[in-house]
Amino acid sequence: MKANCWYGTKTLRVEDVPDPQILNARDAIVRVTSTAICGSDLHLYNGFVPTMKRGDVLGHEFMGEVVEVGKNVKNLAVGDRVVVPFPIACGHCAQCEREMYSLCENSNPNAWMAEKLWGYSPCGIFGYSHLLGGYAGGQAEYVRVPFADVGPLKVPNHLEDDKVLFLTDIFPTGYMAADMCGIQPGDVVAVWGCGPVGQFAIKSAYLLGAERVIAIDRFDYRLRIARERANAETIDYEQADVHEALREMTGGRGPDHCIDAVGMEGHGPGLLGAYDRVKGAMMLETDRAYALRQAILACRSGGTVSVAGVYSGMIDKFPMGAIVNRSLTIKSGQCHVHRYMRPLLERIERGEIDPSFVITHHMRLDEAPEGYDIFSNKEDECLKIVLKTH
Amino acid sequence: MDYIEDIEQDYGNQDRTEQLSLGLGWFSIGLGLAELLAPRALARAIGMPNASPAVLRSFGAREIGAGLAILSEPDRPAWLWSRVGGDAVDLSYLASGMNAENDNTRIGVALAAVMGVTALDVLCANQLQRSRSSRIAPRADRAVQIERVTTINRSVHDVYQFWHQFENFPTFMRHLESVEMLDERRSRWRAKAPAGLKVEWEAEIIEDRTDEWIAWRSVPGSTIENSGSVRFSPAPGARGTEVRVQLQYSPPAGTLGRGIAWLLGEEPNQQIHEDLHRFKQLMETGEIPLSDGPSLWRAAQPGDPQKIRSLAGVRS
Numbered sequence: 001m002k003a004n005c006w007y008g009t010k011t012l013r014v015e016d017v018p019d020p021q022i023l024n025a026r027d028a029i030v031r032v033t034s035t036a037i038c039g040s041d042l043h044l045y046n047g048f049v050p051t052m053k054r055g056d057v058l059g060h061e062f063m064g065e066v067v068e069v070g071k072n073v074k075n076l077a078v079g080d081r082v083v084v085p086f087p088i089a090c091g092h093c094a095q096c097e098r099e100m101y102s103l104c105e106n107s108n109p110n111a112w113m114a115e116k117l118w119g120y121s122p123c124g125i126f127g128y129s130h131l132l133g134g135y136a137g138g139q140a141e142y143v144r145v146p147f148a149d150v151g152p153l154k155v156p157n158h159l160e161d162d163k164v165l166f167l168t169d170i171f172p173t174g175y176m177a178a179d180m181c182g183i184q185p186g187d188v189v190a191v192w193g194c195g196p197v198g199q200f201a202i203k204s205a206y207l208l209g210a211e212r213v214i215a216i217d218r219f220d221y222r223l224r225i226a227r228e229r230a231n232a233e234t235i236d237y238e239q240a241d242v243h244e245a246l247r248e249m250t251g252g253r254g255p256d257h258c259i260d261a262v263g264m265e266g267h268g269p270g271l272l273g274a275y276d277r278v279k280g281a282m283m284l285e286t287d288r289a290y291a292l293r294q295a296i297l298a299c300r301s302g303g304t305v306s307v308a309g310v311y312s313g314m315i316d317k318f319p320m321g322a323i324v325n326r327s328l329t330i331k332s333g334q335c336h337v338h339r340y341m342r343p344l345l346e347r348i349e350r351g352e353i354d355p356s357f358v359i360t361h362h363m364r365l366d367e368a369p370e371g372y373d374i375f376s377n378k379e380d381e382c383l384k385i386v387l388k389t390h
Numbered sequence: 391m392d393y394i395e396d397i398e399q400d401y402g403n404q405d406r407t408e409q410l411s412l413g414l415g416w417f418s419i420g421l422g423l424a425e426l427l428a429p430r431a432l433a434r435a436i437g438m439p440n441a442s443p444a445v446l447r448s449f450g451a452r453e454i455g456a457g458l459a460i461l462s463e464p465d466r467p468a469w470l471w472s473r474v475g476g477d478a479v480d481l482s483y484l485a486s487g488m489n490a491e492n493d494n495t496r497i498g499v500a501l502a503a504v505m506g507v508t509a510l511d512v513l514c515a516n517q518l519q520r521s522r523s524s525r526i527a528p529r530a531d532r533a534v535q536i537e538r539v540t541t542i543n544r545s546v547h548d549v550y551q552f553w554h555q556f557e558n559f560p561t562f563m564r565h566l567e568s569v570e571m572l573d574e575r576r577s578r579w580r581a582k583a584p585a586g587l588k589v590e591w592e593a594e595i596i597e598d599r600t601d602e603w604i605a606w607r608s609v610p611g612s613t614i615e616n617s618g619s620v621r622f623s624p625a626p627g628a629r630g631t632e633v634r635v636q637l638q639y640s641p642p643a644g645t646l647g648r649g650i651a652w653l654l655g656e657e658p659n660q661q662i663h664e665d666l667h668r669f670k671q672l673m674e675t676g677e678i679p680l681s682d683g684p685s686l687w688r689a690a691q692p693g694d695p696q697k698i699r700s701l702a703g704v705r706s
Contacts, residue, residue: 005689023699024677024679025676025677055689055690090679091675092675093543106679112660124681133690134685134690135682136682136683
């Protein structure tokens with residue numbers, strides 16, 4: 001089968017690899033119909049995530065048709081059309097029982113690698129480095145889905161792929177970012193980053209009752225999409241002083257909640273931005289946390305800073321003083337997708353949201369390397385690329 | 391009580407010095423291999439591109455010899471002094487290369503590096519000598535001791551029952567080939583040892599308290615003397631069962647065996663930690679989930695199930 005394989009920083013190849021086979025009794029094989037490139041895939045593409053190996057199959061946002069099930073998978077049948085959550089979860093450990101699926105204690109066979117980096121291991125993730133399990137990803141014609149009796153959700157045939165594909169990651173991820181804020185009536189939410197997760201965070205904040213949502217980015221077209229399709233007010237951080245603008249827009253209070261939908265490859269102007277680039281280049285800091293620092297300082301005293309952007313290692317110049325002295329709450333986590341998939345599918349079915357609003361490009365799986373290049377460089381007003389396998 | 395602390399401190403220092411000694415031993419082997427296998431690249435790196443590969447290879451052989459000697463007896467100062475002698479040869483050889491046809495800056499850097507290593511060699515040799523002459527007690531017991539704990543989201547009874555079937559061990563303990571019950575208390579264990587060797591021993595259960603703990607030990611005269619115990623206790627707040635495993639054994643070839651085991655990634659503490667994780671996976675999910683890239687040596691790409699299983703050390 002064809003699969004999009006990682007061969008080093010900014011080096012991808014779509015090549016022929018063996019078809020996946022059932023390895024465990026709770027596995028299923030899914031024939032992929034649609035798969036997307038995620039902003040977090042760009043962290044792999046740009047070499048920010050350790051323990052990648054040449055030949056790794058990428059991709060964790062995918063859906064398709066079940067073509068084979070292991071003998072302990074009773075809830076799926078060949079021919080079922082499913083969306084598959086990006087975290088792999090066993091459904092039986094203490095974390096899964098608490099619905100903290102991305103903390104599954106059993107799905108990462110390479111847990112020891114993650115323990116070295118983070119103390120304890122989170123769940124395994126499709127196509128996302130060896131320290132998160134070394135699972136082949138879904139930017140391929142077929143994919144093996146472990147614990148298939150727990151993860152995949154059947155979707156109704158009348159909803160086309162583009163409408164349900166993002167249940168696998170970015171819609172629940174944006175939704176959880178807003179959910180973690182504990183939004184109350186009258187709340188103003190600020191969202192750093194108008195990429196796909198940021199767009200879903202904006203939409204979700206409104207779904208959860210926010211009064212106003214203010215979005216921050218530097219790309220005109222992304223700010224335009226946030227205004228036109230997600231109803232946000234916007235700030236271009238290259239044109240305005242974000243802190244002052246937010247203060248001005250919120251009657252001097254600051255936003256009640258701040259969402260970081262940028263993560264470790266943030267860009268910042270001025271001295272701190274340069275500081276992070278230099279420290280990163282010298283390997284003294286792995287992640288650039290410009291957006292996160294700004295979100296912390298901008299947040300209303302007693303408010304919530306919700307981090308949906310991905311960080312992998314260490315950051316520097318973390319404003320702990322602001323957190324302690326102003327009673328801020330920091331919340332974060334890889335999305336517990338399984339928890340949100342069904343209720344969000346219901347929202348789609350009721351017409352409350354059509355997640356396909358973020359799609360700007362459809363391409364073929366063969367064109368994945370070009371797609372990464374366009375997405376990474378934000379060329380051609382690219383916001384979200386969906387790859388079709390057939 | 392002071393003297394006990396003194397002895398403990400002495401043993402602590404002794405351990406650290408031996409660590410340094412082992413480190414220098416591995417360094418010797420690494421450098422030796424480089425000299426032996428890539429003398430021309432090394433010659434360029436030290437700024438003496440015309441150095442004779444034969445001379446560098448002979449240096450390499452000397453380094454490997456010294457390294458092996460240190461690894462087999464890391465507490466013996468003589469082997470470290472032999473390294474100091476070798477350092478002197480290296481220094482004079484480098485100094486002789488300081489002339490117009492070579493890159494003197496690179497030679498200078500190489501000289502500084504060798505001088506640094508020489509200082510470490512002298513320090514280590516001195517410390518070993520001192521602790522040797524001051525030591526009055528016999529050598530500390532060389533047995534490896536391991537204690538690891540995990541929490542499993544199942545009842546104490548279930549976990550005890552599964553553990554009690556010693557035949558189950560090889561499904562989650564990577565280094566075990568088989569465990570066979572000979573009668574109620576006695577069992578025969580077959581295990582993979584470092585460097586592809588196999589070992590076999592007989593063990594007997596010495597304590598067995600239902601839903602509490604099981605203890606066992608090898609019968610007298612076994613090749614690997616070992617003993618172990620496992621305790622089961624309810625985790626607070628219905629969080630399942632805490633499983634605490636304790637093992638001790640004398641490695642097959644003493645310190646060298648441990649060194650090789652470390653080199654092969656079979657560091658025993660880590661090994662048991664991973665085995666316990668597999669035990670948890672098996673108890674909680676009914677399987678040991680396999681990924682396509684279960685190590686850094688294999689890309690995360692679909693492939694032959696047999697190969698993947700064997701790389702992951704999982705039986706089908």
